[in-house]
Amino acid sequence: MTAAETLPRSHSPVKGWLAVLAVTLGIFALMTSELLPVGLLTPIGSAMDISPGTAGLMVTVPGLVAAISAPLVTVAIGRTDRRLVLAVLVGLVGAANLASAFATGFAVVLVARFLIGVSVGGFWALAGAIALRLVPKHHVARATAVIFGGVETASVLGVPAGTLIGDLGGWRTAFAAVGILGLISLACMIFLMPKVEPDQTITFADLPRVFRSHAAVRAGIAMTFLVITGHFVAYTFVRPILQEDGVADGMIGVVLLIFGAAGVCGNFLAGALIDRYLRQTVCGIGVVLATAMAVFAVTDNNTFSAAAILVLWALGYGAVPVTFQTWILAAAPDATEAASSLYVSAFNLSIALGALFGGLAVDAIATVSVLWIGGALVLLAVPVVGRRRG
Template sequence: MHDNISDADWRSWIAVCALGIGSFAIVTAELAPIGLLSLISDDLGVPTGQVGLIVTLYAWIAAGAAIASAVWLGGMPRRPLLVGLMLVLAISGVAAAFADRFASLMAARIVGAFAHGAFWAMIGTLGAQIVPKKNVGLATSIIFGGVSAASVLGVPMANFIGVASGWRMAFAIIGALSLLVAVAIWLTVPRLAGRGGIGAQALLRVLADRRFQKIFLATLLAITSHFMAFTYIEPFLIGPAGVSGHVVAPLLLAFGASGLAANVLTGAMIDLRLKAIVTSALVLTCGALLALAMSAPYLGVLGIGVLLMLWGGAIAAILVGLQTWILKEAGQDALQASAIYVALFNAAIGLGAALGAAFLSATGLSGLLLLAALIIGVGVFAIAFLREPGPVPAE
């Protein structure tokens, strides 16, 4: 590793922040259509369920792209690769804004999905390359803080822009943000050589490791259950919870703010107390979902708000904690382990939304949250018997 990179100077941390904004941009691009489905459906004249494919299919293509990029793009220098991928995402956003048919919109989204998966897989290991080993958890918290922010703020922001200026403007702004991130990465991220592509044997080695199997299982359970519930949080709040429609947006913002705060708090402790943070966050998420499912009508706005904040903060800690755990365990297998994690994460987004739709008619909204709580509870057992990971190995 280059000596000038191992020093945590101001440029290195600006680069980490640029990557965090990049993760916000790509996940906002992935999830923003959730808040625009009705607008797109009305404008293009296609059923809402069909429009939903631009979210589900995007997530699943991104999952495959994460693995493919580790195999085929792993040897490329990181800075030009990341800049190129963000430029593709920018083009995808602008093309989506100008789509006049659903097929054109889907094509623009598919192009963006390939770049999305590759970008996310590559940035997963960069925190360990550009800051000191003792600060990897903090750097990862910043980089993947964008994921947490986008997961809870991207959808309402896109909806607000779409209602005010049309759904096309929302996609255009995402494209413009991607372009700005590309410039920031070019100016701040240091020159980092690729580590070489990986083969099927390297991927299988990671998948066969019982430590990673438990982390991957926890990831799949946590993210699937989260999006199974969160996709339907608005109708749950208005329906079973009995919350007035004008209170929903502030509650969701509180959810998002709690997630951002959790990133700051966990970033300061995650390098020393990783297992405790991840385990506690899984338990808190499970408890919050259980309480919402069983007691929301009796809690009032304040009680519901507290539970949403617990859920938002806990899921943010889970996202960062599991990614950090992967990096600490992986060592020289960091690229393939991170690629598998990203693939599972994106697959779980699509799976969660699909399962939510499949179970909703049978369980109802409250039952759906209860089922999500039970699934995430299994993730606690996947992590509970793992040993605390050691520090990131020196290169």
């Protein structure tokens, strides 16, 4: 029997859905925290007197730490109440963002970013299966989609909104706002979630086992690495790219909000396709992202044309979280927690490596080089999945 079938449900469906919304708010706060510096690299770099490549470490550090913490936290917590673990992790991310807002040096910011990485990896890995414990069986798929909508919304709306706040009130205000959001999420977790005892635990041995025994999991991890690394090689430095194209600082937040709105459309479009055309949707994502980056690189942009190209980019990336998560869950239906842990680890490691490689390219070659590197990487995902069944 599954966890959903064995769990005694003393709470009502309404309370279950309130708990789902609390988890969704938490994962939105965490993912927004991880990616917030993307839109604020230039003002933070100027304030801290560091290069854009060095400022990119604010994305590299939490991504790398999250990649390590996802399996570590999942195994280490054993049979601890999941509500307690999630509350501690989201509270930690709120405190870390407030510390960044008041930091007097870049070293303090990096320590805070390390703590955010711990929270993101552990929280996301647990959130993947938490819907099984909160709602009736026939609502599980919908609840899981809502929870991972928090990842999607953070990716395509959280960063632009944070950028706009930073443009209007300064980068410290943006960090403080996300810190407060983390504390609000903590309160929601405490008051809206029931106690959630796990039905099973995983061990470190389960992780390589599911990787070895499922070819589709291996393909999913490979495509995640290529697409997410390629995206963040370029997207981490989208602000300097836009500035070099002559887009005014005051318009960058607006342009990124347009990116966010288009990303939400990409999410819904993918949701309508993946049930029947999962493999084709993954291939389409690679082609769309590569095309957008190449056009961005060769076009002498103004604000309007840059926004138009970013709409295409966002349609591709907006489809990523729901499509890739669906692939991973379908690839290992008998080991969803272990497969999800590997996926979360690969996703966040790719964010870290993308920001790191992009920073090296920006400092050593040119800002525009990240568009060519990123486009080449995402396009490589097409042959990886092209011969596999979705």
